[in-house]
Amino acid sequence: MNLSACLLLAAGLFAIGAYGLLTRRNLIAALMSLELMVNAALINFVAFARFGGPAAGPHDPEAGSLFALFAVAVTAAEMALALAIVIAVHRQRRHLDVRELDGLHG
Amino acid sequence: MRDAFFYAVGAAMLGLAAITVLARNLFRAALGLLGVLLGTAVLFLLLKAELVALVQVMVYIGGIMIFVLYAVLLTSELGGRMARPSPAKLALAAAVAAISLGFLGRLAMRAGPGERGDMSTAIAALKPLGARMLNSGPGGFLIPFELISLLLLAAMVGAIAVARDGKGGSP
Numbered sequence: 001m002n003l004s005a006c007l008l009l010a011a012g013l014f015a016i017g018a019y020g021l022l023t024r025r026n027l028i029a030a031l032m033s034l035e036l037m038v039n040a041a042l043i044n045f046v047a048f049a050r051f052g053g054p055a056a057g058p059h060d061p062e063a064g065s066l067f068a069l070f071a072v073a074v075t076a077a078e079m080a081l082a083l084a085i086v087i088a089v090h091r092q093r094r095h096l097d098v099r100e101l102d103g104l105h106g
Numbered sequence: 107m108r109d110a111f112f113y114a115v116g117a118a119m120l121g122l123a124a125i126t127v128l129a130r131n132l133f134r135a136a137l138g139l140l141g142v143l144l145g146t147a148v149l150f151l152l153l154k155a156e157l158v159a160l161v162q163v164m165v166y167i168g169g170i171m172i173f174v175l176y177a178v179l180l181t182s183e184l185g186g187r188m189a190r191p192s193p194a195k196l197a198l199a200a201a202v203a204a205i206s207l208g209f210l211g212r213l214a215m216r217a218g219p220g221e222r223g224d225m226s227t228a229i230a231a232l233k234p235l236g237a238r239m240l241n242s243g244p245g246g247f248l249i250p251f252e253l254i255s256l257l258l259l260a261a262m263v264g265a266i267a268v269a270r271d272g273k274g275g276s277p
Binding site: 013014018019024025026028032047051070075076077078083087090 | 108109112113116119120123124126127128132135136139142143146149150152153154155157158161162165166169170173174176177178180181182188189191195196198199200202203204206207210211213214215217218219220221229230234235238239245247250254257258260261262264265266268269271
């Protein structure tokens, strides 16, 4: 277990999430793929807080943990809004296909 | 021992992530995501970031996943299978995923092992962490802390306003 291994795991999760985000047609499934990518970023924060970055500079593990905590809070706000939009869209249209949701497409 | 556990958790997380993006049943995908989030919490415990692991379990698994499962249950028939995307789109998505994996993987390899330090102590003790969060001086996190509370309030009000039906009835 070292910095490279943690970053590689995060990179794998990010790539899988990106694949899902591009292939999923259901809005909720796309959001879940997005969660995977955010999770990969969180793993990076904590890994750098644990092992320190490659760049020279003071190692500040507290700041790394706090960044991860703030990122979690922002994600919670984002998901609350996104799922409210999902519910509203489903109520209006009775489906959640991202290809059909082109109301803002000019 | 710790290393073997780390690799086992990592492999399980990658497998569950694959289930999340590949499962044709939405409920199964949500359970896969739940597993990934739980694995991440275990990973944070292995890295001795107890507070982050705790917040991960409380906010992600206790909050966001419940949201997601409710949304799945409210909006889809459980036995339903999602449509399969076209092969061209699958190829494009696989290419994007492979490129990002290659790029990030190369950066990850270049990062090196890092300084291992003392793996038996926590990254940051709870007390200095809390003092740091409420410190307004240099290196303090007071302003983001206050902004986050504002953001959460705005998101909550916005979510209620968006999700209620506009017939003027009580929500």
